[in-house]
Amino acid sequence: MSDITIYSAKRILTMNRSNPLATHVAVRDGMILGAGALEDLTGWEPYTVDDRFAGKVLMPGMIEGHAHAMEGAVWQDEYVGYYDRVSPDGDSKPGLKSIDEVIDYLSKVDAAMDEPEEALIAWGFDPIYFGGRRMVAADLDRISSTRPILVVHASFHIVNVNTAVLTRANVTAETNVMGIMKDADGKVTGELQGMPARFIVTSAIGREHFVEMGQEGSLWRFARSAQLAGVTTSTDLANDFAEATLANMKKLTSRADYPLRIVPAFLSNTRPPEEGVEMVRRILPESSDKLRFGLVKMVSDGSIQGFTARLMEPGYYNGAPNGLWYIEPDEIPRILNAYHGAGLQVHVHTNGDQATDVVLDAMEDALREFPNPDARFTIQHCQMAHESHYRKMARLGVCANLFANHLFYWGDEHYEQTMGPERACRMNATGTAKRLGVPFTIHSDAPITPLAPLFTAWCAVNRTTVSGRVLGEEERISVEDALEAVTLGAAYTLKLDGEIGSIEAGKRADFAVLEDDPLEAGADGLKDVRVWGTVVGGEIFDNAAITGS
Amino acid sequence: MTQGDDRIPLTVIGGFLGAGKTTLLNRVLSDNHGIRFAVLVNDFGDLPVDTSLVTDHDGETLTFANGCLCCTMGDNLMKTLSDLAMRTEPPEHILIEASGVADPRPILDLGTLHPRLRRDLSLVLVDAETIHDRAEDVRLKETVDRQIAAADVILINKCDVVDEATVAAVRAWLRKRVPDAHIVETMQAAIPLDLVFAGDGSPEPMSRPVAANDHDHVDHGTQFRSVTVVPENPMTRLAIEQWMSVLPPSVLRVKGYIAAENDPGSVFLVQRVGNRLDLSVCPAQGKTPGVVFIGSADLPDADWIGRRCVA
Numbered sequence: 001m002s003d004i005t006i007y008s009a010k011r012i013l014t015m016n017r018s019n020p021l022a023t024h025v026a027v028r029d030g031m032i033l034g035a036g037a038l039e040d041l042t043g044w045e046p047y048t049v050d051d052r053f054a055g056k057v058l059m060p061g062m063i064e065g066h067a068h069a070m071e072g073a074v075w076q077d078e079y080v081g082y083y084d085r086v087s088p089d090g091d092s093k094p095g096l097k098s099i100d101e102v103i104d105y106l107s108k109v110d111a112a113m114d115e116p117e118e119a120l121i122a123w124g125f126d127p128i129y130f131g132g133r134r135m136v137a138a139d140l141d142r143i144s145s146t147r148p149i150l151v152v153h154a155s156f157h158i159v160n161v162n163t164a165v166l167t168r169a170n171v172t173a174e175t176n177v178m179g180i181m182k183d184a185d186g187k188v189t190g191e192l193q194g195m196p197a198r199f200i201v202t203s204a205i206g207r208e209h210f211v212e213m214g215q216e217g218s219l220w221r222f223a224r225s226a227q228l229a230g231v232t233t234s235t236d237l238a239n240d241f242a243e244a245t246l247a248n249m250k251k252l253t254s255r256a257d258y259p260l261r262i263v264p265a266f267l268s269n270t271r272p273p274e275e276g277v278e279m280v281r282r283i284l285p286e287s288s289d290k291l292r293f294g295l296v297k298m299v300s301d302g303s304i305q306g307f308t309a310r311l312m313e314p315g316y317y318n319g320a321p322n323g324l325w326y327i328e329p330d331e332i333p334r335i336l337n338a339y340h341g342a343g344l345q346v347h348v349h350t351n352g353d354q355a356t357d358v359v360l361d362a363m364e365d366a367l368r369e370f371p372n373p374d375a376r377f378t379i380q381h382c383q384m385a386h387e388s389h390y391r392k393m394a395r396l397g398v399c400a401n402l403f404a405n406h407l408f409y410w411g412d413e414h415y416e417q418t419m420g421p422e423r424a425c426r427m428n429a430t431g432t433a434k435r436l437g438v439p440f441t442i443h444s445d446a447p448i449t450p451l452a453p454l455f456t457a458w459c460a461v462n463r464t465t466v467s468g469r470v471l472g473e474e475e476r477i478s479v480e481d482a483l484e485a486v487t488l489g490a491a492y493t494l495k496l497d498g499e500i501g502s503i504e505a506g507k508r509a510d511f512a513v514l515e516d517d518p519l520e521a522g523a524d525g526l527k528d529v530r531v532w533g534t535v536v537g538g539e540i541f542d543n544a545a546i547t548g549s
Numbered sequence: 550m551t552q553g554d555d556r557i558p559l560t561v562i563g564g565f566l567g568a569g570k571t572t573l574l575n576r577v578l579s580d581n582h583g584i585r586f587a588v589l590v591n592d593f594g595d596l597p598v599d600t601s602l603v604t605d606h607d608g609e610t611l612t613f614a615n616g617c618l619c620c621t622m623g624d625n626l627m628k629t630l631s632d633l634a635m636r637t638e639p640p641e642h643i644l645i646e647a648s649g650v651a652d653p654r655p656i657l658d659l660g661t662l663h664p665r666l667r668r669d670l671s672l673v674l675v676d677a678e679t680i681h682d683r684a685e686d687v688r689l690k691e692t693v694d695r696q697i698a699a700a701d702v703i704l705i706n707k708c709d710v711v712d713e714a715t716v717a718a719v720r721a722w723l724r725k726r727v728p729d730a731h732i733v734e735t736m737q738a739a740i741p742l743d744l745v746f747a748g749d750g751s752p753e754p755m756s757r758p759v760a761a762n763d764h765d766h767v768d769h770g771t772q773f774r775s776v777t778v779v780p781e782n783p784m785t786r787l788a789i790e791q792w793m794s795v796l797p798p799s800v801l802r803v804k805g806y807i808a809a810e811n812d813p814g815s816v817f818l819v820q821r822v823g824n825r826l827d828l829s830v831c832p833a834q835g836k837t838p839g840v841v842f843i844g845s846a847d848l849p850d851a852d853w854i855g856r857r858c859v860a
């Protein structure tokens with residue numbers, strides 16, 4: 001007979017509607033035997049009571065329904081974003097408030113590097129906060145004229161480089177290529193976009209930087225980043241199923257000391273669907289309790305702040321031309337059907353309302369052709385969906401994973417430039433989803449924004465922008481609903497709600513261990529609730545082991 | 550066989566699903582045109598290739614009896630392209646099938662950036678039967694605009710399934726949107742591959758002997774013609790640029806050598822596709838001056854073109 005441990009806690013928020021609050025939880029072999037008062041659990045014998053969490057608050061381990069394993073890869077580089085951000089080592093990296101601050105910081109990093117030719121790579125840079133001033137090669141040349149320097153923007157679609165990079169890639173004023181920005185005098189500014197950016201960077205540093213996300217070190221950082229935020233399960237949305245990545249994921253998730261369950265979604269966009277179906281089917285039997293295959297992701301359009309999302313009338317508020325499809329709209333039904341018809345669950349990225357509209361129609365048709373009342377199609381981001389879309393989603397059983405963090409980080413831009421007041425106020429309409437019974441969760445899209453579901457919950461509860469504006473009071477949800485969204489809500493979209501997402505008998509012993517009570521912290525304090533660590537399948541992970549404090 | 554420029558020309562073929570990209574590529578892979586093309590596609594599954602023509606199948610690459618290769622792009626077009634260009638026996642021309650919603654230009658730009666490649670042509674197929682509906686479709690209209698704007702040459706395909714008035718209307722509609730567009734009408738994407746894709750830097754269209762000055766070569770069954778003009782005198786860069794700038798949109802491609810004024814040892818290598826002119830100087834030795842003009846049925850005759858050359 002295996003050991004039974006009964007943990008006592010200050011309070012346990014179970015997310016189990018029939019037993020919402022408890023003080024004790026009994027665990028055996030990584031599984032929950034029950035939650036309640038001590039006397040509700042002592043029938044499980046023989047047990048030992050463990051009081052290490054007696055002063056803490058437990059809730060189900062949080063579940064991030066839309067993040068990327070790249071969250072681990074980016075931290076091998078230097079963070080130069082505008083906001084403070086916690087690294088997977090627990091360091092709080094201060095936000096850099098001007099281009100000069102970025103240059104000063106990178107100069108210090110440069111000085112500490114031994115190899116003069118080794119590339120210096122930074123990420124998270126966002127010039128929208130710098131009043132129109134863009135970074136140019138000359139800024140970065142102040143740091144070094146020999147070392148290749150790359151500053152990747154927060155969107156991950158733009159990169160600034162120094163002259164050393166341009167020289168290595170033979171880029172001159174005569175190079176006329178879309179995506180290589182030039183100033184009014186025809187001089188290359190050092191700001192690069194798209195495929196040319198990727199090509200130039202690769203030729204300058206001699207390797208493809210961003211395919212390194214599946215390395216072991218990156219996967220460890222991904223898991224630590226999750227642990228620090230109280231996350232015990234995260235999607236990797238999406239994954240191209242490179243062999244090395246899969247091998248590393250299998251190896252690490254089989255270790256008891258790896259603190260994260262990963263749900264990789266197969267990225268369908270780069271493969272013919274028939275081939276994709278085969279790839280997912282082949283790997284399905286290799287799923288384990290901490291690594292779940294079977295999910296498929298499609299990407300239909302671009303982003304709103306990049307003006308590449310596909311919008312219905314009246315289009316972009318500032319008059320920008322309509323965005324880009326990443327799949328031919330007439331192809332979406334065929335691809336969706338191929339995966340859905342093979343019995344695989346499909347999540348589709350849409351940002352603009354036109355993309356949501358087209359994708360929802362395709363989902364409706366797919367459900368007619370291959371009826372499956374529990375398909376749980378999920379629309380990822382789904383930022384601009386109308387109330388009519390939510391009504392349709394409710395009828396079809398389609399879930400939404402809403403990008404609540406956007407409200408804070410880009411809400412002011414949406415209000416002023418992309419969507420205008422009315423539509424900005426109904427973006428990421430968690431209130432509507434709740435009211436109409438659409439199963440929903442909320443996400444960070446880490447590393448685009450920080451992996452921290454309590455902050456994401458705060459965004460959905462308050463809908464406050466950087467400037468303090470409230471975007472759509474009507475769409476706010478309660479603290480309880482937001483906490484459910486980042487636990488059971490996310491589990492539902494992954495078809496894992498029978499296993500994780502609440503603290504109740506028969507589920508995996510995955511807990512977020514908190515210093516403060518989120519219900520007491522309330523709407524204002526939710527984002528400041530301190531995370532002590534996590535429990536994953538009964539294994540205890542103390543954040544102090546990472547932060548060293 | 551290549552002279553003056555040994556980079557591999559890169560061509561992107563765009564157009565919506567059903568416009569005829571697959572038909573065109575299938576011909577590239579099965580016809581005996583004498584050019585070793587490498588064709589990059591998203592999906593083998595879409596190509597109804599005659600398997601008896603496949604001589605080798607190695608994972609991501611099919612080799613065909615006519616020497617052409619067909620590879621899937623996989624998830625890293627850049628790497629696939631680089632690997633092809635760096636082969637010990639590289640292809641003579643690379644064609645990339647772009648998806649209906651992809652902008653061909655950034656893909657072509659890899660031909661500008663990669664030292665072993667040369668940006669050649671963006672060819673966009675439009676379906677005479679459906680293009681009008683697509684241009685009116687709120688989901689697709691900007692994509693149609695982008696595609697057309699990105700084309701060096703637009704092929705109005707499926708001209709056999711609609712009446713003449715429809716073709717004329719499509720042509721007029723395209724002309725209105727892109728006044729200097731190079732437009733060609735075809736059926737079953739039947740274009741002479743050696744004419745349209747012969748952008749390998751050699752002055753003559755491959756495998757098609759070009760006869761003396763003023764010979765007017767008509768490709769029967771299609772709407773393509775080529776003429777050759779030999780400028781009487783050496784020319785300056787500026788004069789060549791001026792000459793090229795007065796050519797009508799029916800001229801799809803220009804290639805050849807022109808003796809350089811004030812520099813008897815050199816010739817200009819002239820390569821123009823769509824409206825993009827590429828002029829470089831190379832040693833005159835072994836190069837016969839003469840310029841080939843390839844175009845659609847309404848291409849002017851050699852005399853007309855020659856008269857506009859004011860050296």
Ligand SMILES: [Zn+2]
Pocket residue numbers: 066067068237238445
């Ligand atoms: Zn994402």
